[in-house]
Amino acid sequence: MVKRDRLTTISAYVFLTIFAVLMVFPFIWMFSSSFKDSGEIYEFNLFPKYPTLYNYQYIFNYSLFPRWFLNSLLIAVVTTVSVLFFDSLIGYTLAKFDFPGRKLIFILILSTLMIPTEMLVIPWYIMVRNLHWMGTYWSIMFPGMISAFGIFLMKQFMSTIPNDLIDAARIDGVSEFGIFFKIVLPLVKPALATLAIFNFIGNWNAFLWPLIVTSSPKMYTLPVGVAYFSSENSMSWELIMTGAAVSTIPLIIFFLIFQKQIVKGITMSGLKG
Amino acid sequence: MRLRQKKIITAYTFLAIPLLFFIVVRFYPMVYSFWLSFTDWDLISPKKNFIGLLNYINIFKDEVFVKAIINTLKYVAFGVPAVIIVSLYLALVLNRIKKFQGFYRLLYVMPYITPLVAVSWVWKWMYQQPPIGFINNLLTILGLDSQPFLMSTSQALPSIVVTTVWVNLGYCVIIFLAGLQTIPQEYIEAAKIDGANRRQILWRITIPLLNPIIVFLAVTQSITFLRIFTQVYNMTDQGSGGPLNSTKPLVLYIYQKAFMSFDMGTAATATVILFGIIMIITLVQMIILNKNIEY
Numbered sequence A: 001m002v003k004r005d006r007l008t009t010i011s012a013y014v015f016l017t018i019f020a021v022l023m024v025f026p027f028i029w030m031f032s033s034s035f036k037d038s039g040e041i042y043e044f045n046l047f048p049k050y051p052t053l054y055n056y057q058y059i060f061n062y063s064l065f066p067r068w069f070l071n072s073l074l075i076a077v078v079t080t081v082s083v084l085f086f087d088s089l090i091g092y093t094l095a096k097f098d099f100p101g102r103k104l105i106f107i108l109i110l111s112t113l114m115i116p117t118e119m120l121v122i123p124w125y126i127m128v129r130n131l132h133w134m135g136t137y138w139s140i141m142f143p144g145m146i147s148a149f150g151i152f153l154m155k156q157f158m159s160t161i162p163n164d165l166i167d168a169a170r171i172d173g174v175s176e177f178g179i180f181f182k183i184v185l186p187l188v189k190p191a192l193a194t195l196a197i198f199n200f201i202g203n204w205n206a207f208l209w210p211l212i213v214t215s216s217p218k219m220y221t222l223p224v225g226v227a228y229f230s231s232e233n234s235m236s237w238e239l240i241m242t243g244a245a246v247s248t249i250p251l252i253i254f255f256l257i258f259q260k261q262i263v264k265g266i267t268m269s270g271l272k273g
Numbered sequence B: 001m002r003l004r005q006k007k008i009i010t011a012y013t014f015l016a017i018p019l020l021f022f023i024v025v026r027f028y029p030m031v032y033s034f035w036l037s038f039t040d041w042d043l044i045s046p047k048k049n050f051i052g053l054l055n056y057i058n059i060f061k062d063e064v065f066v067k068a069i070i071n072t073l074k075y076v077a078f079g080v081p082a083v084i085i086v087s088l089y090l091a092l093v094l095n096r097i098k099k100f101q102g103f104y105r106l107l108y109v110m111p112y113i114t115p116l117v118a119v120s121w122v123w124k125w126m127y128q129q130p131p132i133g134f135i136n137n138l139l140t141i142l143g144l145d146s147q148p149f150l151m152s153t154s155q156a157l158p159s160i161v162v163t164t165v166w167v168n169l170g171y172c173v174i175i176f177l178a179g180l181q182t183i184p185q186e187y188i189e190a191a192k193i194d195g196a197n198r199r200q201i202l203w204r205i206t207i208p209l210l211n212p213i214i215v216f217l218a219v220t221q222s223i224t225f226l227r228i229f230t231q232v233y234n235m236t237d238q239g240s241g242g243p244l245n246s247t248k249p250l251v252l253y254i255y256q257k258a259f260m261s262f263d264m265g266t267a268a269t270a271t272v273i274l275f276g277i278i279m280i281i282t283l284v285q286m287i288i289l290n291k292n293i294e295y
Helices: A002-034 A055-061 A066-095 A104-112 A117-130 A137-146 A150-157 A163-171 A175-187 A189-204 A207-213 A222-232 A237-271 B001-037 B055-061 B063-096 B100-113 B116-128 B134-141 B156-180 B184-195 B199-227 B230-237 B248-261 B264-292
Strands: none
Touching: A002 A237, A002 B063, A002 B100, A002 B116, A002 B156, A055 A066, A055 A237, A055 B001, A066 A104, A066 A137, A066 A175, A066 A189, A066 A222, A066 B001, A104 A150, A104 B001, A104 B264, A117 A137, A117 A207, A117 A222, A117 B001, A117 B248, A117 B264, A137 A189, A137 A207, A150 A189, A150 B001, A163 A175, A163 A222, A175 A189, A189 A237, A207 A222, A207 B248, A222 A237, A222 B116, A222 B230, A237 B100, A237 B116, A237 B156, B055 B264, B063 B100, B063 B156, B063 B199, B063 B248, B063 B264, B100 B156, B116 B134, B116 B156, B116 B230, B156 B199, B156 B230, B184 B199, B199 B264, B230 B248, B248 B264
16 A cells, blocks of 8 residues: 555656646747757757857847837836735725725726726727827826726735724824825735736736737837747747747746745635635 | 714725726726727728627628637637646646645746747747757657648647647646645545545545636636637737638737727627627626535
8 A cells, every 4th residue: 555655656746747847848948949049940959059149149239129128127017016006005995994885886896807808908099099198108008007806805905904903093193095004005015915926927928908009119018029029030930039038037037036926826816716 | 973974085085096097997998899899980080880780790791700709619618628627637646745846836837927928939939840840850750740730720729729728727736726725634534434545535525626616717717718819919920810710719800800900890899799708608607606605
């Protein structure tokens, strides 16, 4: 019996390792290809015989990648800050204030989760045109400034804060905004971290809306830039893979730092949604 | 009483901007899309003519639209069972081991958080014809025939499904694993004492207890596959959904109608249909889950 158990454990590790290789291999192949020169790119070897940084130099000096990188960073940071502020404020209000219409407002906000983005992009596009927002960062960012899912998440966390704490501060004469910033926000830091990470990743990777609303290459975000650059250089796979690597590296670093929160966030999205 | 009034005023002050946002950026555009679907608007002309249900009748006469609907359903039908079965199996095996669980989970979820555009190009590169593409080179070394993959009308869609399953797998594994860890160990110990074998425990205890999670993942993955776009846009030639529309999903159809042919009426009609399908699936989930809560 014990022997059989050990055998199943070993086969479990073997199976999981084979799968891990399948999951990671495309990344390895991407990085490996990005260090090959155009002569070696079609060869089957995993480790480049003549590793070169030429592709990276090319991308940073002769393409708009640095600009796209900054565009994406700016958009992801601004929308994340906005989502953190508004979602926690709304979550707090819905959890801790008793006012007519509270339930209705919460249901209305939650119901927007069912609207697929694809249904909204045409009206958004028309809005951007009519309001002359074309070619601005704002046009890319505005639909993501508040997130309904984040409100749901924050409301759940806010309702665990004891009311006495808030009331005591109120009696001490702390302003309503002061209570929110100085007492409530520090108590929900873990939730804020999870929301920030997910929002950042979501905005960094977003494709459909930035593709629709950006018309000049200078305003592209990194994913739109990668798509554009790759179809422009459709035979130079070493350059395409370098572009893909450049857009992936920040997320891998991000992921390694915040893996615990990411796993926790995914679990929450599944078990509470 | 005064405090209560003050609280109401504070609440609505906090909510003013967000409410405005949800009305202007979510509800109004949704209604606007519904309305556009009853017009023949082409983005340029100043007038939007009301044409009733004509778009809804004409769109089903459009071969490309019908093809896109069929393709979309194929993505769901191939992708959702594949991702759920494989991830459930992986989670069950992961749950058996004691060491390195977190490490494997970490590797599995990496594709899920990396940019889908980058992932699409990496797979497109691996799917290339011999002697370029990695997978075909591997097949050749193993003495097997090389495959056309993205070049063929029959293989392109399944190839994109494989990539998408690879992307979504880790997400599902994490959720299954979290679900498995909530199953009380006593149930399984009790069943073992009663002489149940591993297979019986799996089918009689584990899977019934995971049912709500399976339904949840089936629904969210269905919606993900229904909305498939980025992979197809990047992996097919010029973002066309080719060869011969064989991979074109609904969202790519919408994108092309709205932003390449500026046929806003038809595009809006297709978005309403997508919305309808998603609504139905979500409602079905609610009904099933409400039934399932009591065992």
